[in-house]
Amino acid sequence: MSLPPDKNGQDKTGIVLTPEQKKSRDHRNLAIALAVGFFVLLFYVVTIAKLGPGVLTHPAE
């Protein structure tokens, strides 16, 4: 696994993902995104449930 030489003509070594590795990484990233989104939604819903219907009433009214 090597990359093309850099501007000084030096060989660089690096990691090039295989299509399978890239695909599984994308799937993991998507799962993490969904989990974080779910977590945000859960805390939003729980906050509303804890505050109750009074959350919509302004104290000054």
Added chain:
Amino acid sequence: MSFVTGTRAEPHISIAGPRDYFDLLKPRVMSLVIYTAIGGVLIVPGPINPVLAIAALLAIAAGAGASGALNMWYDADIDAIMRRTRKRPIPSGRITRQEALAFGLTLAALAVFTLGIVANWLAASLLAFTIFFYVIIYSMWLKRATPQNIVIGGAAGAFPPMVAYAAITGTISLSSLALFALIFIWTPPHFWALALVKSEEYAKAGIPMLPTVAGPDRTRRDILLYTLLLVPAGTLPYLMGFASAFYGLLSAALGLCFLVLAVRVYRNRTGDIANKIAMDLFKFSILYLFLLFAALILEKSLVHLNVLV
């Protein structure tokens, strides 16, 4: 894992997908935990906020999943030996031990934190203790040290209804302790029935299960003794007044069936028939717990929906 440049060693790059991480959570154990925890929620006498109850159940499920991942992290060596566990994500090479450890610890912290925020810190502490008990006391210590491993370790599986009850009420009650006792006493005959059949596998993996250490005869006797305790323990919800007469009758009838099977296991000690009867008891034990909690969940749901008074 090394990413140092200049070395010729190939770095580890994961090909694990979300499904592999899901398998780390031991989904079947997790579903049993959710199921019994629902029972713990519904035996609460007063009104229940459904949103907070569902959020608490999700946190408890995540805690159970974290315990499963941490158990697989620690037990990867013996999981690779036993046929039943060989295809798990770590022994099959899809996830490394370090990845499982990081995943399990993160999930455990998130689960405890979430339960503390959405419910209360007594429930969160109980959940943290349950994870600690399953991973440290059971997996890392008792499992490989004593044939009483699943007797004491069974407490970890018995805690979820108590955690769920505490999440709704902020307290521990005798009724939630009764559900704890039911699962705690159910665990030894359930696992020993399986261990009687799979004793060679456990011996190969070096796990000191009762049949391999004390012999199948002693195991059969202990299964019978625990079943004698289980029959009255199963009826406790009725005797303590938080389940109906229907539940009382059902638990007595199922307990009697359990006892008949345990006596058959005690009497039939050789040949294929002995293994078959032990497997029958193992399968029935699952049905027993499933039906008792189904009855409890059903009648308590009707009470909360004001269908039954």
